[in-house]
Amino acid sequence: MTDFLSGAGVVFSLEMRQRVRGVAWYVMLGVFFALILLVTAILTIVSNVATSGRTDTSSAGGGAFSVIIYFVLLLGTLVAPALSGNTINGDRDSGTLATMQVTLVSNWQIVMGKFLAAWVTALAFLVAALPFLVFTIVEGVRPLTVVVSVLVLALELGVVSAIGVGLSGLITRPLFSIVVTYLVVAALSVGTLIGFGLGGLLSQSPTTTRVYSSSSVDEDGTAIECTFQGVQHGTTPRFDRVWWLLAANPYVLLADAVPADPTTDYPSDLFGSITYSERSVQLAPKLNSTRNDCDLSSYSDASTTYQHTLATTTPGWLVGLIVQLVLAAAAILGAGLRLRTPAGRLPAGSRIA
Amino acid sequence: MRDLARSFGSVHAVREASFDALAGRVTALIGPNGSGKTTLMLMLASLLKPDAGQVLISGIDPTVDPVGVRARMGWMPDALGSWSVLTVRSALETTGRLYRMDRAHASARASELLDLVGLRELADRPTRVLSRGQKQKLSLARALVHDPEVLLLDEPASGLDPVARLDLQHLVRQLAGDGKTVLVSSHVLAELDEIADTAVYLEDGVTASVDRIAQARRSARLWRIKAAEREPLRRLLLLRGDGPVTDDRGDLLVPVAGEAAAADLLRALVGADISISSFAPAVGDLEHTLLDLNRTADRA
Numbered sequence: 180m181t182d183f184l185s186g187a188g189v190v191f192s193l194e195m196r197q198r199v200r201g202v203a204w205y206v207m208l209g210v211f212f213a214l215i216l217l218v219t220a221i222l223t224i225v226s227n228v229a230t231s232g233r234t235d236t237s238s239a240g241g242g243a244f245s246v247i248i249y250f251v252l253l254l255g256t257l258v259a260p261a262l263s264g265n266t267i268n269g270d271r272d273s274g275t276l277a278t279m280q281v282t283l284v285s286n287w288q289i290v291m292g293k294f295l296a297a298w299v300t301a302l303a304f305l306v307a308a309l310p311f312l313v314f315t316i317v318e319g320v321r322p323l324t325v326v327v328s329v330l331v332l333a334l335e336l337g338v339v340s341a342i343g344v345g346l347s348g349l350i351t352r353p354l355f356s357i358v359v360t361y362l363v364v365a366a367l368s369v370g371t372l373i374g375f376g377l378g379g380l381l382s383q384s385p386t387t388t389r390v391y392s393s394s395s396v397d398e399d400g401t402a403i404e405c406t407f408q409g410v411q412h413g414t415t416p417r418f419d420r421v422w423w424l425l426a427a428n429p430y431v432l433l434a435d436a437v438p439a440d441p442t443t444d445y446p447s448d449l450f451g452s453i454t455y456s457e458r459s460v461q462l463a464p465k466l467n468s469t470r471n472d473c474d475l476s477s478y479s480d481a482s483t484t485y486q487h488t489l490a491t492t493t494p495g496w497l498v499g500l501i502v503q504l505v506l507a508a509a510a511i512l513g514a515g516l517r518l519r520t521p522a523g524r525l526p527a528g529s530r531i532a
Numbered sequence: 533m534r535d536l537a538r539s540f541g542s543v544h545a546v547r548e549a550s551f552d553a554l555a556g557r558v559t560a561l562i563g564p565n566g567s568g569k570t571t572l573m574l575m576l577a578s579l580l581k582p583d584a585g586q587v588l589i590s591g592i593d594p595t596v597d598p599v600g601v602r603a604r605m606g607w608m609p610d611a612l613g614s615w616s617v618l619t620v621r622s623a624l625e626t627t628g629r630l631y632r633m634d635r636a637h638a639s640a641r642a643s644e645l646l647d648l649v650g651l652r653e654l655a656d657r658p659t660r661v662l663s664r665g666q667k668q669k670l671s672l673a674r675a676l677v678h679d680p681e682v683l684l685l686d687e688p689a690s691g692l693d694p695v696a697r698l699d700l701q702h703l704v705r706q707l708a709g710d711g712k713t714v715l716v717s718s719h720v721l722a723e724l725d726e727i728a729d730t731a732v733y734l735e736d737g738v739t740a741s742v743d744r745i746a747q748a749r750r751s752a753r754l755w756r757i758k759a760a761e762r763e764p765l766r767r768l769l770l771l772r773g774d775g776p777v778t779d780d781r782g783d784l785l786v787p788v789a790g791e792a793a794a795a796d797l798l799r800a801l802v803g804a805d806i807s808i809s810s811f812a813p814a815v816g817d818l819e820h821t822l823l824d825l826n827r828t829a830d831r832a
Contacts, residue, residue, distance in 0.1 A: 274613020282630035
């Protein structure tokens with residue numbers, strides 16, 4: 180084990196020296212910092228204008244400033260593929276991969292060393308964003324929210340780095356593997372939403388609704404007599420079957436991982452609202468229901484309130500994390516297997532050295 | 533190494549290669565571009581799995597125990613890749629660390645190698661500023677980091693200036709003298725002539741048999757003769773009728789079949805009182821053999 184770590188450690192430190200000293204890396208870090216500064220400044224000005232004259236600024240701050248955390252996630256997942264998507268095939272192109280493969284480091288040490296280096300490099304961006312994340316506490320975001328967000332951000336950067344390094348081992352051309360890594364990020368960020376929507380619509384279930392409505396009313400419109408009007412047949416999309424797709428979305432995952440404020444009856448910020456929606460779609464729709472137009476209380480359902488829904492549904496972040504970790508592990512595993520030497524089959528158009 | 537074969541799809545890069553390289557000797561691997569030299573080297577360097585046949589390096593099969601082979605084998609690739617931001621010294625230290633040396637040992641070994649290959653002055657420059665020849669030296673030093681028993685040098689002299697080439701020849705001879713097995717591939721035959729003890733000829737992925745090489749070595753080859761007066765020499769050569777006499781840059785070229793015939797010819801020329809100033813094969817041993825092998829292959 181220590182042998183494995185020391186070999187991977189040499190690859191890691193080599194990789195760090197090779198990448199971090201690049202000018203492009205510092206430029207990217209600077210642009211990243213400037214963008215978050217800009218967004219934070221605009222949000223601060225806007226929220227100060229909006230809340231001027233009000234004494235309670237905390238709830239407005241909490242709502243608006245969760246946006247900053249999302250912005251860091253967006254930029255982080257945009258930067259990480261560029262940092263990781265050509266680590267292995269880039270080395271092969273510059274002729275330094277084979278010289279490493281003939282030494283006593285194993286394929287797994289190479290892949291793990293490169294993955295850790297890519298992750299740490301991406302984490303530097305999170306560190307650059309930390310002042311702004313801490314600043315959101317000043318503006319009313321709960322400290323627990325920020326702490327959990329930072330942990331999830333770090334994990335997300337790790338997942339994207341792992342996918343990037345994995346694809347750079349599996350795909351021969353550096354440009355192509357970077358693009359595919361971006362496509363995977365897009366698939367997770369946007370594709371899961373589309374997949375969730377389409378998946379829910381594709382699997383519909385028939386519903387029957389027994390409808391009662393008032394047949395006579397008194398002067399102030401209150402129903403005196405309710406009669407059975409018949410049965411309505413319809414279909415309903417089954418989002419409860421594809422909700423895990425939604426959970427694999429990094430933004431939903433982050434929102435769901437942040438613990439909800441147990442004292443409120445309604446979501447208090449952006450993360451809470453997103454979590455509430457994602458948790459609600461886990462509930463199977465009622466296929467056989469009764470609608471009584473006379474009894475308005477039949478519309479509200481105690482089982483769908485915020486706190487009750489949170490308590491009775493699966494933690495989405497856990498499911499999402501498992502989906503993402505499986506993807507990341509598969510990518511790393513694939514790259515490790517591809518780097519096995521002596522190599523058997525080689526993909527067309529590739530060279531060893 | 534026995535009956536080695538490796539193909540890439542429909543391209544049979546190496547079809548039937550067999551040879552032994554002995555410890556303490558420099559073995560040349562000779563063949564034209566695209567003859568499968570580098571593929572062969574990659575199989576020997578434990579990077580590529582043979583489709584058929586077996587490689588043994590110090591008695592170990594790289595497909596069975598690649599780590600065992602790598603601990604004993606140093607490979608200098610034909611492609612010149614280097615970690616561009618690292619200094620020459622830290623590139624060598626890192627290589628040492630990749631061979632599981634501790635920091636102090638790797639650093640000491642890097643210092644030794646800097647002197648050995650003559651990169652001492654450039655030790656603290658980043659490797660990206662090195663010239664092609666300097667990168668070749670770095671690549672050779674990298675192959676020597678763990679003091680391997682077996683050295684595989686793929687085109688080591690390409691891009692070297694004459695002085696560096698002599699240094700390389702000296703170093704390779706010295707390594708073989710220390711009892712290492714050295715395999716050098718090249719298509720520049722003159723440089724191999726000077727360092728190789730034995731040669732393996734590779735053509736279209738097939739190694740030439742010992743018989744064919746012996747036959748090729750015996751076949752007539754051109755000798756270059758330089759004399760103070762050219763015309764009497766030409767008359768005499770034509771009289772002897774060894775073959776067509778051609779002019780080349782002021783010298784005369786004539787085919788001679790083997791060493792004994794050459795000795796006879798020289799004796800005859802001296803006997804005829806022609807003042808000879810130079811009498812030597814027009815092409816090197818290896819080149820002659822390779823060209824003759826190619827010719828017989830074309831006829832076949």
